[in-house]
Amino acid sequence: MGVKLLLEKANVPGIRTYDVYRREGGYVTAEKALKEMTIEAIVEEVKKSGLRGRGGAGFPAGMKWSFIAKPEGVPRHLVCNADESEPGTFKDRYLMEFLPHLLIEGLLISSFALGSNDTYIYIRGEYAWVATILEEAIEEATKNGFLGNNILGTGFDCRIHVHRGAGAYICGEETALIESLEGKRGNPRIKPPFPAIQGVWMRPTVVNNVETLAAIVPIIKMGGEEYAKIGIGRSTGTKLISACGNINKPGVYEIDMTISVEDFIYSDEYCGGIANGKKLKACIPGGSSVPILPANLLLKTAKGETRYMNYESLSDGGFATGSMMGSGGFIVLDEDQCIVKNTLTLARFYRHESCGQCSPCREGTGWMEKIIQKIELGKGEISDIDLLWDIQRKIEGNTICPLGDAAAWPVAAAIRHFRDEFEWHINNRELSQTSNFGLQHYADPIHVPA
Amino acid sequence: MSLQFNNEQMTEFKRLVVRYPEGKQKSALLPVLHLAQDSFGGWLPTEAMDYVAGLLSIEPIEVYEVATFYSMYNLKPVGKFVFEVCQTGPCMISGSDNIIAYIQNQLGIQPGETTKDGVFTLKLVECLGACGYAPMMQVGKIYREHLTKEKVDAIIEEYRMQVVAQN
Ligand SMILES: Cc1cc2nc3c(=O)[nH]c(=O)nc-3n(C[C@H](O)[C@H](O)[C@H](O)COP(=O)(O)O)c2cc1C
Ligand code: SF4
Ligand code: FES
Numbered sequence: 001m002g003v004k005l006l007l008e009k010a011n012v013p014g015i016r017t018y019d020v021y022r023r024e025g026g027y028v029t030a031e032k033a034l035k036e037m038t039i040e041a042i043v044e045e046v047k048k049s050g051l052r053g054r055g056g057a058g059f060p061a062g063m064k065w066s067f068i069a070k071p072e073g074v075p076r077h078l079v080c081n082a083d084e085s086e087p088g089t090f091k092d093r094y095l096m097e098f099l100p101h102l103l104i105e106g107l108l109i110s111s112f113a114l115g116s117n118d119t120y121i122y123i124r125g126e127y128a129w130v131a132t133i134l135e136e137a138i139e140e141a142t143k144n145g146f147l148g149n150n151i152l153g154t155g156f157d158c159r160i161h162v163h164r165g166a167g168a169y170i171c172g173e174e175t176a177l178i179e180s181l182e183g184k185r186g187n188p189r190i191k192p193p194f195p196a197i198q199g200v201w202m203r204p205t206v207v208n209n210v211e212t213l214a215a216i217v218p219i220i221k222m223g224g225e226e227y228a229k230i231g232i233g234r235s236t237g238t239k240l241i242s243a244c245g246n247i248n249k250p251g252v253y254e255i256d257m258t259i260s261v262e263d264f265i266y267s268d269e270y271c272g273g274i275a276n277g278k279k280l281k282a283c284i285p286g287g288s289s290v291p292i293l294p295a296n297l298l299l300k301t302a303k304g305e306t307r308y309m310n311y312e313s314l315s316d317g318g319f320a321t322g323s324m325m326g327s328g329g330f331i332v333l334d335e336d337q338c339i340v341k342n343t344l345t346l347a348r349f350y351r352h353e354s355c356g357q358c359s360p361c362r363e364g365t366g367w368m369e370k371i372i373q374k375i376e377l378g379k380g381e382i383s384d385i386d387l388l389w390d391i392q393r394k395i396e397g398n399t400i401c402p403l404g405d406a407a408a409w410p411v412a413a414a415i416r417h418f419r420d421e422f423e424w425h426i427n428n429r430e431l432s433q434t435s436n437f438g439l440q441h442y443a444d445p446i447h448v449p450a
Numbered sequence: 451m452s453l454q455f456n457n458e459q460m461t462e463f464k465r466l467v468v469r470y471p472e473g474k475q476k477s478a479l480l481p482v483l484h485l486a487q488d489s490f491g492g493w494l495p496t497e498a499m500d501y502v503a504g505l506l507s508i509e510p511i512e513v514y515e516v517a518t519f520y521s522m523y524n525l526k527p528v529g530k531f532v533f534e535v536c537q538t539g540p541c542m543i544s545g546s547d548n549i550i551a552y553i554q555n556q557l558g559i560q561p562g563e564t565t566k567d568g569v570f571t572l573k574l575v576e577c578l579g580a581c582g583y584a585p586m587m588q589v590g591k592i593y594r595e596h597l598t599k600e601k602v603d604a605i606i607e608e609y610r611m612q613v614v615a616q617n
Contacts, residue, residue: 166483
């Protein structure tokens with residue numbers, strides 16, 4: 001059993017309620033932070049912890065906090081990013097659904113450290129019942145004096161508000177989220193100014209992911225240094241991974257980042273192996289935006305070393321032979337899956353979610369979907385593959401927000417690693433409509449003898 | 451003006467608006483549109499959007515541009531129960547295609563259509579954050595996960611019974 005800092009109590013009956021959470025030691029850390037620690041000391045612990053943002057970009061949380069502007073007389077805001085719309089990602093939902101008070105305790109400590117008297121949770125609109133769970137927990141915390149005015153006699157006021165989005169992946173991007181929180185379309189803003197200077201209502205704002213903010217609780221509880229001892233290198237602490245696809249045990253797992261990808265997929269404590277006795281073909285290890293890897297490159301790096309479930313190891317080899325930790329959405333594909341079809345669904349997703357502000361993204365995502373669809377339907381030409389490559393390259397780096405890159409990368413990686421599957425589709429127009437390319441040389445080198 | 455929040459809905463409206471700083475009541479637009487859609491039959495006729503604009507003291511165009519941007523707002527009438535089936539990668543590799551085809555067959559409609567009796571609408575949507583519990587769909591405020599043909603039949607039956615009970 002690995003270390004559990006976030007989900008340790010997830011199975012305690014009734015932990016969703018204030019009473020049980022409190023009985024299990026909940027809000028003790030908030031008391032410590034608000035009564036015994038200074039704002040600087042809290043930020044210092046978060047810096048020492050090495051905690052990296054869990055929303056996908058992995059930016060150091062302590063550093064982000066230290067950027068927040070503090071102009072006299074202007075309110076500051078903490079906004080919790082609970083938009084969670086990256087395909088393959090469902091970890092924040094789990095945390096909020098089962099441990100709402102852990103998030104609220106983390107939000108309280110973080111709001112105190114940032115000086116946010118009104119903190120917002122921006123939750124994707126579809127998680128309607130989760131929003132209700134959070135609102136109930138906020139009410140309980142308020143009744144018990146952990147939210148509201150003059151919390152614990154410290155003079156600090158904090159209210160937490162739940163704000164439901166309405167179906168738009170782009171609102172997970174922090175400046176689009178801010179626009180949406182202001183009641184507008186989710187069009188990302190051009191940076192600078194950064195949210196830390198001018199965010200929601202042009203006030204200094206910090207946007208952090210749900211898991212990042214929940215992790216503040218164990219960090220303050222055990223101290224940043226102790227937290228940093230868990231994990232390896234710059235991958236400190238624990239990470240929630242939502243695993244899905246063709247595995248025996250899909251679900252949300254907390255890992256310390258020293259476990260190998262192989263163990264994560266095959267051990268019974270985690271994914272429990274590939275479902276239905278099938279073989280592993282490929283995996284998208286960090287949410288739909290990150291590069292897909294064939295089994296051989298997933299389990300071992302290009303140098304033949306074991307690949308581990310952490311930021312550094314997952315990106316070992318760069319985009320040529322590696323991928324990314326991303327949001328922790330771990331999507332496993334078995335031997336029966338068609339890479340062209342899978343890439344098509346993702347291309348459609350990004351076309352649907354593009355906000356339309358930049359032409360490379362708006363037009364490019366549309367073209368990529370059309371071309372992949374053509375190939376999928378057995379009507380492609382070999383030149384289409386080069387065309388796809390060209391389009392994705394023209395999107396990457398040429399847009400206001402990273403959604404453009406996020407749309408380009410999955411297509412690029414699919415072609416990079418599975419070009420022969422695309423070619424097979426094109427050269428076998430009829431056959432490709434009734435059967436699959438299969439495993440070929442992508443097979444897992446460890447579990448399938450050559 | 452016939453569309454209006456009743457007392458209970460008005461209380462909820464007020465509860466939503468006070469969450470935002472004074473003078474920033476436009477921020478409540480998304481939550482208020484959800485409330486309006488829930489209150490006015492599951493979709494947002496122009497009249498409802500104009501009403502919301504009035505309540506928040508903003509221009510109707512500010513409401514229209516938001517309502518058209520977000521996928522959860524229905525700008526056309528929908529059935530009593532909307533089956534929003536996820537079709538993105540993780541669900542697809544877990545068999546959503548078969549489930550979608552099965553629902554189409556059982557309800558006799560294509561995606562985007564509503565059954566003649568006005569009970570069911572089928573919509574294909576993108577990842578709903580339930581990828582580990584695929585195939586799945588959202589119906590109203592709840593998720594129906596780990597769908598199988600048998601489960602789909604039972605769900606359709608369940609909602610049909612609800613309609614019968616209400617009539
Ligand atoms: C298109 C797009 C979608 C995103 N979606 C999310 C999301 O759903 N949840 C999230 O926490 N961060 C998301 N992000 C990252 C946020 O912009 C931001 O970096 C993050 O919320 C910061 O929090 P963190 O530092 O705690 O990770 C997204 C970014 C992009 C470009
Ligand atoms: S990259 Fe795409 S989603 Fe991002 S701002 Fe440009 S058009 Fe909008
Ligand atoms: S892909 Fe269907 S819920 Fe995520």
